[in-house]
Amino acid sequence: MDNSGCAVVTGAGSGIGRACALRLAETGLSIAALDADAAAAERTAKEVGGAAFAVDVTDENAVASAVAVADSLFGSPKVLVNAAGIIIRKKLLDSTVDEWRRVVDVNLTGYFVLLKQVIPRMAAGGGGSIVQIASIAGHTGYGFSSYTAAKGGVLALTRQLAAELAVDGIRINSVSPGVVHSGLNRDTLSHENIRSATVANTPLGRIGEPDDIARVVAFLAGPGADYVTGTDLVADGGMISTIHWGAAGGELHSFHAQER
Template identity: 40%
Template sequence: MTQEACAVISGAGGEIGRAIASRFARDGRHIVLIDREVSNLGPLSAELIDSGAKDVLILAADQTNLDAINLAVNEIVDRIGVIGTFVANAGFARFGGFLDTSPKVWDLHVDINLNGTFHMCQAIARNMITHGMGGSITLISSCLALFHADQTGAYSATKAALLMLTKSMAAELGVYGIRANSVLPGVVETAMTRPMLSVEGCREALLQETPIGRLGRPEDVAEAVAFLAGPHAGFITGASLLVDGGQSIYGQPQWFRQDRSKPGQPRWLSTATNSPVESTHLKSV
């Protein structure tokens, strides 16, 4: 059992999760990768070791399953022992209007983004308290937690809830030396955003209202996480850090807008092209 605290990342199989793991590897950390599906994480493990990670533990766990969460944390305790950093990165997103969102899709957002994140944070915070070494918890929220965008109601509601969860943890866990903060990414080029960015005119429209002049990269989020988790942020807790290149200054991102010119007959339009968008297209994204 190592005496050094490890960094645990949920949703490690996604591009942002991988970038966060790579950033911690450069700091020579012990790293634990958690995801529902881990069959593709073997090559990442080798890359992290090559980048400087002291060791890498890969665990399969669905964070909607409380038993799976507890088993994963217990295995971390048995094989590594001390959790010093946790990044709650696992999440779920589907476009859908308020009237069209099915109970199943709503429940998936709540179960994964909110309930699962809560249970992961609680289990890991208890581990940190048991070992008495303090720690850092960082939640990956979204700029959509603060700014409305049509067709993202379920996602936005659950990501907004994470901001208050962050404050609650910061308020109650500080006495144990545990800090809690949130990172709020804007439009980052990942598998989740690529279908929308490929729509004609969408990328250009976003860039026109992004002061930095480019879209986000997973590494941008990883650097923010590394800062908040590190010693230079030792007096920062309960904070929400926007990492969006200034997009939210203009209320970005806006993928769709509702045409309300005919009462009782709304139409969805592409913000980029101002052309109608079929509901089947929205559901496939």
Template identity: 40%
Template sequence: MARFEGKVVIVTGAASGIGAATARRFASEGAKVALIDRDEIRLAEVAKELEGDRTLAHAADVSDAEAVSQMVATVVKHFGRLDVIVNNAGVHEGGEPKDITNDQWRKVMATDVDGVFFGCRAALPHLEKTKGSIVNTASVSGTGGDWGMSPYNAAKGAVVNLTRALALDLGKRGVRVNAVCPTLTRTGMTADMMENKGILTKFAERVPLGRVCEPGEIASVIAFLASDDASFVTGVNIAVDGGVSASNGQPPQN
């Protein structure tokens, strides 16, 4: 039997990249999937790939608390329950700290931090009923710093510790909370980097597995964390990074 047969899953940022791969993975394992994104056109394209009556496409901006509450209410009304929410939607801004504008800072925080919290808060009453699960998309950029990425680092660091804190608060209510921490992954957000052979060569030197990550590889870990296979796992931030976090930061010697 499929692990998510009869289960209802919300995936934010589902129009592309990790979110789209995650929606496909849950659908392939029997779930009814609600795909959430601001990009209605691409969202509809992903939804069209999946089985119609088991899929709901809903446009929403996760940085808007009211929109997130309405999103969850719509999904529960449509499918009758909620078992998993994957808070995956995210944006990136970077640069020299002195050049980062207020708007850039707030854009990242509003989507990458506020959106995760709003999703967790809105879903919680329904997840308590089903003894469900929350999976957040954090990043290795939330467990260590990067050059020129301070807003993103701050936001993903917040998601990492929010995941831990929520796991403590929600455990006795039967709701598990975990996160994945990817390294460089082939998505729309990283498209420019994927075309830069110099950057890819540098990553290949630092990543023990010698390559970038594919979205489906993140989706596999998200599905594990949301499943009963991880029934005694909560409060973890799993690095899906090809071994990057195993390093002490010193460069290769050969």
């Protein structure tokens, strides 16, 4: 892939989206940094010499004009990273319909809005690569129904679009992060119980950093992944690869030890 041109990154003001903007800028792409938080989008744009757009991803008109301006500034989009997301940590019966709608709106419909605006321009420019930030929550129960349902939708949508977009020379994949230090979970990870349980449930023994995810996104967006579309790459330190036995794990192995 020729790496001149534009990368549209949503949620670029913080965490994973910001890290993706930094990594993609290193590959020569010009960054259109979209975020609902205007100051945060500005900060990232300044870091990468790109352009900032204060946009709510659920606002189709605002997204359409941001994508049009980015196209006129930098050329047609070669990469789209859908990363803007929110979480409301409530059980199903504690959630209001408005809370459910907002989570699904930002985390799933917001991705659709970007896809709708970016794909025609990407196709007109000869193709490109789309990476959607999903979550391990889309693969397995995680505790928060609206978030889990939205992320499951992102996984399904990504698979669905592989064939639809291939004819236009566009690849689409998702990345499912595990638990990563970011604005999204700054509150929860400041609780020692939650932090230590997270580490204990991660075979690689640490909480992820935004750049752990950004490097995977840059791979999927770039030429190394030219034959990869319609798939999800789990980047979770091994969290969902295994059943976590905790202290009982040692006991399980001790049975074998006794047989020897």
